[in-house]
Amino acid sequence: MRAAIIERPGQVTVQEVPDPQSAADEVVVAVALAGLCGTDLHIYAGEVNYVYPIIPGHEVVGTIMEVGEDVEDLSPGMRITFDPNVPCGQCHFCRRSRFNHCLNWQGIGVTRHGGFAERVAVPAKVVYPIGDLPFERAAFIEPLSCVVYGLQRATPALGDRVLIFGAGPIGLLLLQAVRRAGGAYVVVTDVQQGRLQLAASLGADRTVVADEDQTAALRAGAPMGYDVVIDATGVPSVVAGCMDYVTPGGKALFFGVCPEDATIPFSPFELYRRDISVYGSFALNRTFGPAIELLRGGAVDVKPLLSHRFPLERFPHALEIARTRSEPAMKILIQPTG
Numbered sequence: 001m002r003a004a005i006i007e008r009p010g011q012v013t014v015q016e017v018p019d020p021q022s023a024a025d026e027v028v029v030a031v032a033l034a035g036l037c038g039t040d041l042h043i044y045a046g047e048v049n050y051v052y053p054i055i056p057g058h059e060v061v062g063t064i065m066e067v068g069e070d071v072e073d074l075s076p077g078m079r080i081t082f083d084p085n086v087p088c089g090q091c092h093f094c095r096r097s098r099f100n101h102c103l104n105w106q107g108i109g110v111t112r113h114g115g116f117a118e119r120v121a122v123p124a125k126v127v128y129p130i131g132d133l134p135f136e137r138a139a140f141i142e143p144l145s146c147v148v149y150g151l152q153r154a155t156p157a158l159g160d161r162v163l164i165f166g167a168g169p170i171g172l173l174l175l176q177a178v179r180r181a182g183g184a185y186v187v188v189t190d191v192q193q194g195r196l197q198l199a200a201s202l203g204a205d206r207t208v209v210a211d212e213d214q215t216a217a218l219r220a221g222a223p224m225g226y227d228v229v230i231d232a233t234g235v236p237s238v239v240a241g242c243m244d245y246v247t248p249g250g251k252a253l254f255f256g257v258c259p260e261d262a263t264i265p266f267s268p269f270e271l272y273r274r275d276i277s278v279y280g281s282f283a284l285n286r287t288f289g290p291a292i293e294l295l296r297g298g299a300v301d302v303k304p305l306l307s308h309r310f311p312l313e314r315f316p317h318a319l320e321i322a323r324t325r326s327e328p329a330m331k332i333l334i335q336p337t338g
């Protein structure tokens with residue numbers, strides 16, 4: 001089959017590789033679409049100790065081609081997606097249902113071959129059938145699952161005022177999910193005007209261009225502060241400013257992925273004085289179910305978030321666009337088959 005392989009940091013090729021075989025408890029999937037995301041850029045950049053060579057791709061939808069002999073309830077022809085996080089089920093954290101912190105964690109497209117390929121073999125236990133949900137929508141299940149997990153952590157309540165920094169694909173998923181979760185008044189800020197127009201069309205009550213004058217406009221949206229402030233930028237200087245907008249008794253959710261060595265100035269007195277709660281949100285934890293429902297019912301609209309679609313052979317080009325932002329991009333999908 002054809003596959004995109006990151007041989008080592010900074011080197012990517014599309015080449016012929018052996019077809020994956022399914023172990024007894026696995027299925028082989030013909031990949032219809034696979035979404036490109038920040039994690040793939042981190043693997044390409046070699047920022048953490050990843051394993052190489054690796055076929056990346058963890059936001060994957062497709063059709064089952066073959067099933068291992070021990071697999072029940074799944075059969076060839078089924079349209080599916082899979083949770084790329086494969087927990088061991090036995091370790092300290094798995095036994096406490098914190099599967100995203102599994103000590104023996106395997107990530108499809110991260111520690112084992114993923115979906116930027118014509119086929120991928122995955123454990124049956126992480127497979128989710130999607131019925132007739134269109135692949136273009138289903139490709140957003142994994143990122144939306146991360147969003148659902150983040151909101152399960154920070155739990156916005158009915159009637160809350162919410163401020164979201166960042167209107168990329170994740171920020172716009174957060175916006176829509178927050179509205180469904182009870183957010184009464186949601187403000188979105190970003191440096192790109194085009195993204196803010198999308199935010200407005202997807203239900204933001206107010207959009208604010210992120211510039212040196214943003215403070216007054218953001219404060220005008222909630223003079224007493226916001227009940228929940230979410231960072232979806234991963235930019236340390238932006239994260240540092242989040243806390244200023246949290247109302248006494250409110251919450252801050254650090255959703256964007258900052259560089260590993262970044263630090264921010266921070267006042268423990270302010271946290272104490274204003275009763276602020278701060279939440280991290282790492283990946284997802286058994287949240288594929290709600291994400292599928294949100295997409296199936298149309299509660300979350302992902303069509304406007306899709307900017308590019310490339311055949312597998314153009315994976316290096318797609319990676320380049322995502323990496324250098326040489327042209328405006330939202331979600332980029334790779335289409336290995338069909």
Ligand SMILES: [Zn+2]
Pocket residue numbers: 036037038039058059142143
């Ligand atoms: Zn991702």
Ligand SMILES: [Zn+2]
Pocket residue numbers: 087088089090091092093094101102103104105
């Ligand atoms: Zn475990």
